[in-house]
Amino acid sequence: MLIDFFFTLKDAKIPVSIKEFLMLLEAMEKGLISMSLDDFYFLARTIMVKDEAHYDKFDKAFGLYFKGIDTIFEKRPDIPLDWLMKRMERDLTDEQKAAIEKFGYDKLMDRLQELLKEQKERHGGGSKWIGTGGTSPFGNGGTNPEGIRIGGKGGGRSAVKVWEARAFRDYDAERELGTRNIKVALRRLRKFARQGAEEELALDATIKATANNAGYLDIKMQPERKNNIKVLMLLDVGGTMDDHIAQTEELFSAAKTEFKNMEFFYFHNCVYDYLWKNNRRRHAEKFPTWDVLRKYTPDTKVIFVGDATMSPYEILQAGGSIEYNNEEAGATWLQRFTSAFPKYIWLNPEPEGLWQYRQSISVIKQIMSNRMFPVTIEGLERGMRLLSK
Numbered sequence: 001m002l003i004d005f006f007f008t009l010k011d012a013k014i015p016v017s018i019k020e021f022l023m024l025l026e027a028m029e030k031g032l033i034s035m036s037l038d039d040f041y042f043l044a045r046t047i048m049v050k051d052e053a054h055y056d057k058f059d060k061a062f063g064l065y066f067k068g069i070d071t072i073f074e075k076r077p078d079i080p081l082d083w084l085m086k087r088m089e090r091d092l093t094d095e096q097k098a099a100i101e102k103f104g105y106d107k108l109m110d111r112l113q114e115l116l117k118e119q120k121e122r123h124g125g126g127s128k129w130i131g132t133g134g135t136s137p138f139g140n141g142g143t144n145p146e147g148i149r150i151g152g153k154g155g156g157r158s159a160v161k162v163w164e165a166r167a168f169r170d171y172d173a174e175r176e177l178g179t180r181n182i183k184v185a186l187r188r189l190r191k192f193a194r195q196g197a198e199e200e201l202a203l204d205a206t207i208k209a210t211a212n213n214a215g216y217l218d219i220k221m222q223p224e225r226k227n228n229i230k231v232l233m234l235l236d237v238g239g240t241m242d243d244h245i246a247q248t249e250e251l252f253s254a255a256k257t258e259f260k261n262m263e264f265f266y267f268h269n270c271v272y273d274y275l276w277k278n279n280r281r282r283h284a285e286k287f288p289t290w291d292v293l294r295k296y297t298p299d300t301k302v303i304f305v306g307d308a309t310m311s312p313y314e315i316l317q318a319g320g321s322i323e324y325n326n327e328e329a330g331a332t333w334l335q336r337f338t339s340a341f342p343k344y345i346w347l348n349p350e351p352e353g354l355w356q357y358r359q360s361i362s363v364i365k366q367i368m369s370n371r372m373f374p375v376t377i378e379g380l381e382r383g384m385r386l387l388s389k
Helices: 003-011 018-029 037-048 052-065 094-099 105-118 179-186 203-212 239-258 289-295 330-340 352-357 359-367 377-388
Strands: 138-140 192-201 221-227 230-236 261-267 274-276 286-288 301-305 344-348 372-374
Touching: 003 052, 018 037, 037 052, 179 239, 230 239, 239 261, 239 301, 274 289, 286 289, 289 330, 301 377, 330 359, 344 359, 344 377, 352 359, 359 372, 372 377
Parallel strands: 230 261, 230 301, 301 344, 344 372
Antiparallel strands: 192 221, 261 274, 274 286
16 A cells, blocks of 8 residues: 555655655554545655655655645545536636635635535536636636636646645755744754753653652752854845845844854954944944954854855955955954854855855855855755754
């Protein structure tokens, strides 16, 4: 049973094992889910996919194996399949499409269940029943902005319940990130320690103490387990980084959530004499870079975020900054950071394929001892592994 499904997952380069496959069969045999495609999808993904980075591959493989099954509803024996054959196609104007009622997902599903009970004959060209060529949300061959396709082939590509939509496509390791995806990748940089007041139940210690106390309950408490990693994030802002605002905001948001011990500062193009925390008050509230270098301990992980795209003179020459006459070159300041903090990386939102064409990227990459990574799941995971060593 489902052996071909197992091999479909293997062909998709998803690391599944025989043990997990047998566990899936056992769960189905015990009736843990109803016989619906949705339930099977989530059960199979829960058991057989161990890493969220493989969700997109799983969705592709699932859609390939169950090709042609579009909804969670099984075909009803009291509705002949020929009802669902395409009889006509209609092209509606934008005004007509806008006039069609949009149910919303929950009401859409409830209404379909009602129609399955009420409808007694084939219907075509209408706006209510399950049929073909009309404006009803149910059937095929017609037009509706929020329909469920039943039988036939899609035309307007607006069905809300089609597996090929792949809601989890952004988890592909080669794709760029969303905030939740970034959090998954950043979690590789973890070093837990128990800190603070004793406010969490120490289950193992409580069991042991209770056993030693002749069975009388002896509750033991312990401090909460927290990620002990200290992170200093330096973010390039303005200029060419305006093209990467959304991506950088997602990275920054995820990092603040995952790293409780995180400080951040901004710079423009390259690090010079001063850093700042508020872009609106950057000229009034500047922090001397020397103070930042001295403030944090050597075990702090330093993460630079920037596209490293500028004139090479801005990195290599004193006075190279486009904003003021800096006394020391940006390269000098970067080298001070790499000397003060042995654990450092540079995250670059520019596509990695373009790096070879930017001289400034090559310069900074060399200063960073090649510790530059793209802002993708795969790139973040490589960077976090390096920082965690």
